Amino acid sequence: xxxxxxxxxxxxxxxxxxxxxxxxxxxxxxxxxxxxxxxxxxxxxxxxxxxxxxxxxxxxxxxxxxxxxxxxxxxxxxxxxxxxxxxxxxxxxxxxxxxxxxxxxxxxxxxxxxxxx
Amino acid sequence: xxxxxxxxxxxxxxxxxxxxxxxxxxxxxxxxxxxxxxxxxxxxxxxxxxxxxxxxxxxxxxxxxxxxxxxxxxxxxxxxxxxxxxxxxxxxxxxxxxxxxxxxxxxxxxxxxxxxxxxxxxxxxxxxxxxxxxxxxxxxxxxxxxxxxxxxxxxxxxxxxxxxxxxxxxxxxxxxxxxxxxxxxxxxxxxxxxxxxxxxxxxxxxxxxxxxxxxxxxxxxxxxxxxxxxxxxxxxxxxxxxxxxxxxxxxxxxxxxxxxxxxxxxxxxxxxxxxxxxxxxxxxxxxxxxxxxxxxxxxxxxxxxxxxxxxxxxxxxxxxxxxxxxxxxxxxxxxxxxxxxxxxxxxxxxxxxxxxxxxxxxxxxxxxxxxxxxxxxxxxxxxxxxxxxxxxxxxxxxxxxxxxxxxxxxxxxxxxxxxxxxxxxxxxxxxxxxxxxxxxxxxxxxxxxxxxxxxxxxxxxxxxxxxxxxxxxxxxxxxxxxxxxxxxxxxxxxxxxxxxxxxxxxxxxxxxxxxxxxxxxxxxxxxxxxxxxxxxxxxxxxxxxxxxxxxxxxxxxxxxxxxxxxxxxxxxxxxxxxxxxxxxxxxxxxxxxxxxxxxxxxxxxxxxxxxxxxxxxxxxxxxxxxxxxxxxxxxxxxxxxxxxxxxxxxxxxxxxxxxxxxxxxxxxxxxxxxxxxxxxxxxxxxxxxxxxxxxxxxxxxxxxxxxxxxxxxxxxxxxxxxxxxxxxxxxxxxxxxxxxxxxxxxxxxxxxxxxxxxxxxxxxxxxxxxxxxxxxxxxxxxxxxxxxxxxxxxxxxxxxxxxxxxxxxxxxxxxxxxxxxxxxxxxxxxxxxxxxxxxxxxxxxxxxxxx
Numbered sequence: 001x002x003x004x005x006x007x008x009x010x011x012x013x014x015x016x017x018x019x020x021x022x023x024x025x026x027x028x029x030x031x032x033x034x035x036x037x038x039x040x041x042x043x044x045x046x047x048x049x050x051x052x053x054x055x056x057x058x059x060x061x062x063x064x065x066x067x068x069x070x071x072x073x074x075x076x077x078x079x080x081x082x083x084x085x086x087x088x089x090x091x092x093x094x095x096x097x098x099x100x101x102x103x104x105x106x107x108x109x110x111x112x113x114x115x116x117x
Numbered sequence: 118x119x120x121x122x123x124x125x126x127x128x129x130x131x132x133x134x135x136x137x138x139x140x141x142x143x144x145x146x147x148x149x150x151x152x153x154x155x156x157x158x159x160x161x162x163x164x165x166x167x168x169x170x171x172x173x174x175x176x177x178x179x180x181x182x183x184x185x186x187x188x189x190x191x192x193x194x195x196x197x198x199x200x201x202x203x204x205x206x207x208x209x210x211x212x213x214x215x216x217x218x219x220x221x222x223x224x225x226x227x228x229x230x231x232x233x234x235x236x237x238x239x240x241x242x243x244x245x246x247x248x249x250x251x252x253x254x255x256x257x258x259x260x261x262x263x264x265x266x267x268x269x270x271x272x273x274x275x276x277x278x279x280x281x282x283x284x285x286x287x288x289x290x291x292x293x294x295x296x297x298x299x300x301x302x303x304x305x306x307x308x309x310x311x312x313x314x315x316x317x318x319x320x321x322x323x324x325x326x327x328x329x330x331x332x333x334x335x336x337x338x339x340x341x342x343x344x345x346x347x348x349x350x351x352x353x354x355x356x357x358x359x360x361x362x363x364x365x366x367x368x369x370x371x372x373x374x375x376x377x378x379x380x381x382x383x384x385x386x387x388x389x390x391x392x393x394x395x396x397x398x399x400x401x402x403x404x405x406x407x408x409x410x411x412x413x414x415x416x417x418x419x420x421x422x423x424x425x426x427x428x429x430x431x432x433x434x435x436x437x438x439x440x441x442x443x444x445x446x447x448x449x450x451x452x453x454x455x456x457x458x459x460x461x462x463x464x465x466x467x468x469x470x471x472x473x474x475x476x477x478x479x480x481x482x483x484x485x486x487x488x489x490x491x492x493x494x495x496x497x498x499x500x501x502x503x504x505x506x507x508x509x510x511x512x513x514x515x516x517x518x519x520x521x522x523x524x525x526x527x528x529x530x531x532x533x534x535x536x537x538x539x540x541x542x543x544x545x546x547x548x549x550x551x552x553x554x555x556x557x558x559x560x561x562x563x564x565x566x567x568x569x570x571x572x573x574x575x576x577x578x579x580x581x582x583x584x585x586x587x588x589x590x591x592x593x594x595x596x597x598x599x600x601x602x603x604x605x606x607x608x609x610x611x612x613x614x615x616x617x618x619x620x621x622x623x624x625x626x627x628x629x630x631x632x633x634x635x636x637x638x639x640x641x642x643x644x645x646x647x648x649x650x651x652x653x654x655x656x657x658x659x660x661x662x663x664x665x666x667x668x669x670x671x672x673x674x675x676x677x678x679x680x681x682x683x684x685x686x687x688x689x690x691x692x693x694x695x696x697x698x699x700x701x702x703x704x705x706x707x708x709x710x711x712x713x714x715x716x717x718x719x720x721x722x723x724x725x726x727x728x729x730x731x732x733x734x735x736x737x738x739x740x741x742x743x744x745x746x747x748x749x750x751x752x753x754x755x756x757x758x759x760x761x762x763x764x765x766x767x768x769x770x771x772x773x774x775x776x777x778x779x780x781x782x783x784x785x786x787x788x789x790x791x792x793x794x795x796x797x798x799x800x801x802x803x804x805x806x807x808x809x810x811x812x813x814x815x816x817x818x819x820x821x822x823x824x825x826x827x828x829x830x831x832x833x834x835x836x837x838x839x840x841x842x843x844x845x846x847x848x849x850x851x852x853x854x855x856x857x858x859x860x861x862x863x864x865x866x867x868x869x870x871x872x873x874x875x876x877x878x879x880x881x882x883x884x885x886x887x888x889x890x891x892x893x894x895x896x897x898x899x900x901x902x903x904x905x906x907x908x909x910x911x912x913x914x915x916x917x918x919x920x921x922x923x924x925x926x927x928x929x930x931x932x933x934x935x936x937x938x939x940x941x942x943x944x945x946x947x948x949x950x951x952x953x954x955x956x957x958x959x960x961x962x963x964x965x966x967x968x
Contacts, residue, residue, distance in 0.1 A: 050291050051263035054272065057284070058256040084851070088811045090780075111855045115815050115863075 072101045081107045089114055122164055122194050128154050135169050139176075147173040164194025168203040175207055183207060198228035205237065212639065214241050230261055239271065240645045246665055248278050266292075270649055273315075278661065282319030289315060298335055304652035306337040311654035313345065322349050340369070351383055359383035371399070371406035389416040393425075414448060423457050430461060431475050434494045435487060439528050441494070442501040449505060459502065465495045493522045500532050509540040509959055527553050527563060534570060541922050541960035543574040554583070561587055565605075572609035575617050580610070602633045604672040611679045620683050620692075621766025627680035628764050631782065634673055638664055669789035677782040681799050684772075684779035688806055692770055779803050794823045794830065801833050810844050811855065813837060818863055825866075828891035831878050835895055838871045872899060879910075886924040889914040894931060897938045907938050908945060915952050925957055 077100045084107060085096035091114065103109040124132055131150050138147035151170040154160050171186030187207050191200040205220030221238040225231065235258050242251040252275035259272040273288035289312045298305050309332045316325040326349045333342050347362040363380035370376070377396075386392055393413045400409040410429060417425050426445075433441045448454045465475045473486035496519035503512035516533045519526070530553035537546035547570040554560075554567040564587060571580035584606065585594035598606050611626035641664050648657035667673075772778055783803060786796045797820035804812040817837060820830045845856060860867045866874065875895045882888035893907035911928050914920055931937050932949060941949075953963040 050295075051259065051269075054284075054288055054291075055256070055260050055263070058252075058259070058272075062253065062256070088809065088852075089815075090809065090812065108851055108854045108858075111811065111851070112858060115811065115818070115855070115859060 072098075075101045075105055077101060077105045081105070081110070085110060085114070122197065124154070124160065124163065124166075128157070128160060132166060132169070135166070135173070139169065139173055142176070144173050144176050148177075162189075162193050164190040164192075165197050165199045166190070167193065168197075168200045172203045172206060175210060196227055198224040198226075198231060198234065201227070202231075202234050202237070205234075209237075209241065214245055217241055218245075232258065232261060235261070240642070243645055243661070244642055248275070251275050252279060267649055270652075270654065274649075274654065274658070277315055277318075277658065280318075282315055285315050286312065286319065301337065302335070303337060305335060307652045307654060309336050310338065310341060311652075311658075314655055314658070317345075317349070322353055325349055326353060326355075340366075347379060351379055356383045356385065367399075367403075371403040372408050374408050374412060377408055377412055389418065389421075392416050393421060411444065414445065418453070422454060423461070426454075426458060427461055427476070430458070430465070430498075434465070434475070434491050434498065437490050437494050439494075439497075442498055442505075446505070455506070462495055462499050462502065466492070466499065469495060490523075493519055493526070496522065497526075497529060497532065500529075500536065504532070504536045504539055507539070509536060512536045525556065527556050527560075530556070531563070531566065537959065538570065538573070539922075541926075541957055541963075543570070544961060545959075547571050547574040547576065558586065568606065569609055572606070572613045575613045577610055577613050580606075599629050602636075604630055604633060604676075608672055608675040608679070611676060615679055615683055619766075620687060621768075621770035623683050624680060624769040625764045625766045627676045627683070627782070628769070630672060630676035631680075634668055634670075638667060666789050668785035674786065674790055674793070677786055678795065678799065680782045681779045681803065683770075684775040684782075685802055685806065687770060687772070688775040688779075691775075776803055776806055791819065792823065794820050794827055797823070798829055798833060801837075805836070805840075810840065810852075813840075814856070814859055814864075818859075821864060821866075826878075826882065826888075828882075828885070828887040831874075831888070831891050832895065834866065835871045835874060838867055838869070838874065841867060871895075875899070884917060884919070886914040886917045886920040887927070889917070890924060890928050890931065894937055901939060904939055908941075911938075911949075912952065915956060920956070922957060922960070925953060925960075925963075929953060929962065 077097065081100055082093060082096045085091065085099065086093055088111065089096075091099075095114075096110075099110040099114050100107065103113055123129070131153055135147050135150045135154075138144065138150065148170065151166055151173065154163060154166045155170070160166065167186050167190030169190075171183045171188075171190060174186060175183035184207065187200075187204050191197075191204055194200050201220050201224035205217045205224060208214075208217035208220060218238065218241050221234055221241070224234050225238070228234065235254055239251055239254040239258065242248075242254060255268075255271045255275040259268045262268045269288060269292040273285045273292070276282075276288065277285035289308075293308070293312065296305060296308075309328075313325055313328050316328055326346065329336075329342060329346050329349070333346075336342050343362055343366055347359055347366065350362065351359045360380065360383045363376050363383060366373070366376045367380065377399075381392060381395070384395075386395065393416065396409045396413040400406070403409060410432075414422065414425055414429060426448075429445075430441075433444075438444075445458075448458070468474055468476055468480070469487060469492040472480045474480040474484065475487060475491070496515045500512050500516035500519060503509075503515065513533070513536055516529060516536060519529050520533070523529070530549050534546045534549035534553065537543075537549060547567070550563075550567040550570040554563050557563060564583060568580040568583040571577075571583060581594045584598060584603075588594045588597040588601075592600075607626045607630050611623045611630070614620070614623035614626065641660060644657060644660060648654065648660075668677075780803060783796075783800060786793075787800060790796045797816040800816040801813050801820070804816065814837070817830070817833060820827070820833070824830065841856070841860075845853065848856065869877070875892055878888065879892045889910045893910040896903040896910070897907040911932070914924065914928065932941065950963075950965055953960070954965055957963050
């Protein structure tokens with residue numbers, strides 16, 4: 001795997017030559033040399049076990065979210081209704097679709113719903 | 118997963134070095150190394166190396182070559198996560214975040230557990246405010262690297278941002294117990310304060326208090342601990358604890374008014390006398406504290422107030438404290454106090470003039486005479502006092518006395534300008550500010566103030582020249598001010614251009630401001646990694662929350678409002694093509710006139726030539742400057758962000774879709790400034806031109822919820838009821854159902870007839886000038902027969918106490934500028950002229966000769 005985390009190796013850059021020029025601007029020059037590279041601090045292994053608990057909770061949440069979306073997808077909606085909502089309220093298709101689904105495909109209710117929030 | 122197109126060991130080692138060079142910003146070395154691989158005939162088309170070379174080129178500012186290489190690399194190796202990742206990074210550097218996210222997702226398809234890609238993805242998600250997505254990615258990272266600090270912090274924060282405080286805290290708590298703390302561990306201290314913030318936000322204050330108590334030894338920001346503990350314990354009604362905490366804080370800083378306020382709250386002292394006594398005692402302990410002298414003035418009344426304020430005024434006038442008026446302005450809410458202050462200061466003036474003491478008692482008590490400047494500062498105070506009370510004549514009288522006394526004090530000229538500004542004469546106002554400025558040209562504050570007053574008087578060129586004294590040499594001031602994101606200047610310029618009907622220029626300024634806001638949001642990118650690494654999480658979360666509501670800033674609101682108004686105007690009266698307008702005129706001219714015009718044109722052409730030569734010179738200079746700037750950027754290894762389209766006024770004012778542009782400015786307001794009624798009224802205006810009746814209705818609903826009695830809203834309601842009648846006739850079943858439901862349940866006022874609504878409104882607000890003016894306009898709009906009724910309404914507005922200069926200008930526009938009350942006969946005109954001029958003699962357009 002060509003990971004970006006590889007061992008440190010010294011390389012002499014040729015960007016040293018203009019160091020003198022930047023004397024007055026040393027703050028900015030220092031900032032330029034800052035990289036995003038950082039050695040990761042490692043925690044003890046004991047904590048890794050505690051982590052498992054949170055991982056599982058995260059998993060469960062993801063599942064619940066998926067289940068709700070599947071439920072919503074089952075509702076039948078008409079393309080024409082989506083277009084009508086987009087035309088009347090100038091919202092995005094996804095908002096129109098969501099409003100329709102959450103109101104069981106009833107366009108009047110969906111419009112009222114969108115006028116409320 | 119192994120690379121789909123692996124290199125042999127030697128080349129692979131070089132490839133790894135390229136990656137390293139990229140990370141360490143050693144781009145030139147990186148290029149050399151990639152050349153080593155690519156010159157090998159076997160690997161000239163090696164995808165990943167090409168991609169990395171492209172990425173490195175991009176960092177050196179060679180954008181086109183970069184895209185070339187990266188795209189070629191990707192084509193050669195579509196199944197490489199490196200190529201996709203690099204393409205994503207390239208898009209990111211061009212701020213195409215949506216595209217970048219797609220690329221990262223593709224990369225993850227080939228390498229779903231790549232930490233680096235997941236990290237980059239999480240950065241973009243937080244930058245875009247996709248909090249759900251951010252949590253999923255952080256979850257993923259947490260699963261893969263539970264042994265790293267950043268995994269825990271990022272995971273906890275993703276829950277915190279979604280307001281799941283319980284989960285966030287339990288992650289943080291588990292993390293905390295695993296930490297071994299060294300002494301003076303700043304990161305740990307910040308961590309604890311962050312955890313405490315999370316607990317506080319969860320609402321469990323008891324827990325937050327205990328948490329602080331338990332860990333305060335490890336927290337280095339002692340003041341933050343004390344202040345937070347004090348505030349929490351006050352909310353929990355642990356009064357004894359609170360009292361001792363705030364006493365302690367007052368000892369540390371006896372000039373923080375907040376400490377005193379919360380201390381008194383904890384002591385549960387509410388009656389004025391005890392509060393004054395408390396401050397009295399405190400002033401013995403802290404004689405140099407200003408708080409203990411100023412704060413009792415808020416609660417004292419009657420004789421006690423008079424006694425205290427006398428001392429306070431004397432002390433400050435003797436010392437010559439310029440912001441004295443601002444310091445006690447909040448007392449002016451109480452008319453009794455205003456009267457006392459006025460009485461005292463007038464006495465001071467009389468006594469200082471006769472004996473040189475503030476009061477008669479002072480002179481009989483043998484107190485030494487006051488310094489000569491005391492009289493000057495008293496005059497200065499009185500000028501501000503009368504200006505605040507809108508008594509322009511008296512205010513000018515005192516400021517002139519002060520100037521006579523000491524003709525070199527800058528503050529006096531500033532106040533004189535301000536008095537004229539408040540009286541409605543912007544021209545005279547700026548002249549006095551110019552005078553003030555000339556007394557100290559090295560003072561940047563006064564320079565800026567003067568420029569602002571010039572802009573109010575539509576003197577944009579003069580204002581630019583004024584600012585040029587402090588902007589960089591060699592660049593036009595306008596450009597430099599834009600570069601420095603000097604937004605007060607730009608908003609004021611935009612509004613000045615709008616007033617002068619130079620709409621393109623106004624739009625240019627508005628768009629410039631809009632770009633500043635985009636840039637500020639861009640700039641948060643660096644903080645996503647930095648803050649987590651440095652553990653400055655409290656400030657980081659504050660920053661994230663600030664960025665999501667950034668455009669609720671008044672500067673944005675002003676710019677957006679100006680832009681929307683201009684675009685609406687351009688929709689209503691589109692500009693003609695400049696050339697066709699001229700030709701149309703030519704057709705109906707006599708030969709003599711034609712000759713005259715040709716002469717004129719020839720002269721104009723000559724003039725234009727000279728000007729364009731000058732402009733070309735300036736252009737050249739500008740180009741050179743831009744070039745040198747680009748050069749500079751490249752030297753710094755930071756190529757300029759993608760070049761935005763140049764904003765050209767002529768193009769902006771001839772846009773094909775003015776309403777669409779207006780909506781772009783409107784959207785952030787709808788999201789962030791929804792508690793301002795103007796937002797919804799502008800929404801109404803824009804969408805009424807697009808005939809979107811439901812959006813108009815929604816805007817009215819929101820405006821109505823904010824202020825059902827607003828005069829501006831009233832006009833919109835009337836407009837809407839008229840439209841509604843027609844719409845209900847033509848509407849289909851769906852529309853009818855929705856509209857009728859909304860009208861009966863949400864805005865029943867719309868069921869009435871327009872005439873009725875107007876009558877009702879008027880009878881409710883007979884005492885409000887703005888209501889009378891709005892009603893008058895509607896009366897005449899309903900029927901020409903109502904002109905005399907409308908005129909009577911306007912006249913009666915002048916008798917009201919709340920008639921202000923803004924109202925007068927509104928009425929003036931209605932009558933004389935927009936002509937919305939129809940043709941007026943000479944007698945009525947004269948009558949109004951007198952009314953306007955009597956009430957506001959300083960406003961230039963109200964002067965009798967100018968009408």
